[in-house]
Amino acid sequence: xxxxxxxxxxxxxxxxxxxxxxxxxLNEARGQVSWALGALSVSEAGPQLPEKQQGPPPGCPGRxxxxxxxxxxxxxxxxxxxxxxxxxxxxxDGSVTTCYRGHRRRFRLDWVFPPDASQxxxxxxxxxxxxxxxxxxxxxxxxxxxxxxxxTYSMEGPPEDPGIAPRALQSLFREMxxxxxxxxxxxxxxxxxxxxxxxxxxxxxxxLAVRQGPAGQGGIQVAGLTxxxxxxxxxxxxxxxxxxxxxxxxxxxxNQHSSRSHALVTLTLQAASSTRGSGTTGTLHLVDLAGSERxxxxxxxxxxxGDPDDAQRLREARTINRSLLALxxxxxxxxxxxxxxxxxxxxxxxxxxxxxxxxxxxxxxLQQGIPEQPGLV
Numbered sequence: 001x002x003x004x005x006x007x008x009x010x011x012x013x014x015x016x017x018x019x020x021x022x023x024x025x026l027n028e029a030r031g032q033v034s035w036a037l038g039a040l041s042v043s044e045a046g047p048q049l050p051e052k053q054q055g056p057p058p059g060c061p062g063r064x065x066x067x068x069x070x071x072x073x074x075x076x077x078x079x080x081x082x083x084x085x086x087x088x089x090x091x092x093d094g095s096v097t098t099c100y101r102g103h104r105r106r107f108r109l110d111w112v113f114p115p116d117a118s119q120x121x122x123x124x125x126x127x128x129x130x131x132x133x134x135x136x137x138x139x140x141x142x143x144x145x146x147x148x149x150x151x152t153y154s155m156e157g158p159p160e161d162p163g164i165a166p167r168a169l170q171s172l173f174r175e176m177x178x179x180x181x182x183x184x185x186x187x188x189x190x191x192x193x194x195x196x197x198x199x200x201x202x203x204x205x206x207x208l209a210v211r212q213g214p215a216g217q218g219g220i221q222v223a224g225l226t227x228x229x230x231x232x233x234x235x236x237x238x239x240x241x242x243x244x245x246x247x248x249x250x251x252x253x254x255n256q257h258s259s260r261s262h263a264l265v266t267l268t269l270q271a272a273s274s275t276r277g278s279g280t281t282g283t284l285h286l287v288d289l290a291g292s293e294r295x296x297x298x299x300x301x302x303x304x305x306g307d308p309d310d311a312q313r314l315r316e317a318r319t320i321n322r323s324l325l326a327l328x329x330x331x332x333x334x335x336x337x338x339x340x341x342x343x344x345x346x347x348x349x350x351x352x353x354x355x356x357x358x359x360x361x362x363x364x365x366l367q368q369g370i371p372e373q374p375g376l377v
Contacts, residue, residue, distance in 0.1 A: 071335050071362045076113040076122060078150045078369025086368055090114040096368060109366070119157055122365070123167040129361050130168045131175055133269050134182070136280035140287065140355035141168075144324070145367030147291030154365060155288045156244075164365075165240075165265070165286050172269070172284070173233045184230040185268040188243035189222070192261035193319045194347050199243035199263070200226045210350050219354055230267075240265065260316045262323065262348050263288045285355045289327075290320045323348045330356065331364065 075096055077088055089095045094112030098105050113122055129139050141164060143151040157163030162170075176182045188199040189208070197205035206224065213219040230236045247263055265286040271279065326346035333341040334356060343353045356362055 070360065071331060071364075072110040073364045073366060074111045074113070074125065075107075075109045075366045075368055076117060076150070076154060077115040078367065079115045081115060081369040088112050088114065090117075115369075119154075119161050119163055119167070122154060123164055123171075126164060126168070126363060126365075127171055129363055130171060130284060132361065133172065133267070133282035133284045134175060134271070134280075136271075136282045138283045138285075138355055138357070138360040140285040140352065140360065140362045142287045142289055142362070142364045143367060144289050144364055145291065145369075147293045149291070149367040149369045151291060151367050152288055154367060155286065166237075168284065168286065169233060169236060169267075172267075173236075176269075181272040183270045183272060184236070185270075186228045186230050186236060186239055187225055187266045187268075188240070188264070189225065189351070190247050190261040190263050191323065191347050191351070193316060194323070196222065196347055196351065197246075197261075198224070198226050199246045200228060200239060202226075205246050210347060220350060222351070260290060260320070262290050262320075264351060283355065285352070287352070289324065292321055292324050293317055322346065327352075331362070334362075 075088070075094070077086060077096070085099055087097045090112045092111055093108065095106055095108045096112060098107075111125060113125075126141060129141070133139050143155045143164070145151050153163060155163050155165050157166065176184075186200070190197050190199055190205070196208045196210055198208055199205055208225055209223050211221050211223065213221050228239055230239065243263075243265070247261060267284040267286075268281065269284070270281045323346040326342065326349050329342050329345060330349045330352075341356075343349045343356075349356075354360075
């Protein structure tokens, strides 16, 4: 009987705590909705809000990202993909249906872009997450897909039609000009055959060791990694061009210039003095993943040409696929809120552990299509 009374008391306490938490969240949501409706009505009427009401309530941008989901999966269909193989229902909570050997499968995603979606449309969906870095958030954006489906095109894009990375950097620097001074630090690494290499180091890229941080401090440490202070956007683009030129690429049967490594660009933005608050530090991780492909396809072009590096291409493909499987396992564990997340299964997931931890936002852009057209790498 005593244990029953204790159990009832515990349950009553849980219900009370839950009610208070829900009430607090509802009050916060009402305030945010009221602010948004007020701003909309005022903008339609013409006059501006008073100075003290110009911005959203504290924490509103972060709360909006959390409501969208800390881990989001988007899909972009490559132009020219046969509708008989891949069809889609674009938009919010859209779906993609694939047909392979007579079997049809339907996948629902957070957002689906149609084949004719522009680079601007894709970035517009990601821009709120990118700008949240200036408020101290950690954001990680991936491009993922088979070799030749357009991952690098979406992430980098040609000069005349830039992709996610150039648009994100331009948006951040434009916002920083109006929102206070920030110190911007850049690092860039690649993961090639499970070896972490510094792409911005003077001289040839060096292999680096990834270690767990000291007890009580947490985090991941990369000994010897080069960090550059970036004063302006022009300098940043010059450093990124240097890093890309050092990245490992090779020809495979799927792609004449296939990326054989995962590239990770990390921007750290520390606010010196800002209307958003002082002392905040946010990070933006832009990850161009190597393409997944069948191991025999990776080596097929080498065998056809009698290339002695055939074994190397096969090893690269197998290592890439293993690391992508590890990343999939981590994302599944995070979305399922499992107690154990297997970050140690690959160097890629170990490096990304701080970017995928509590409070961080991760956006995975899945590239889907048939790799036939040249120009989308």
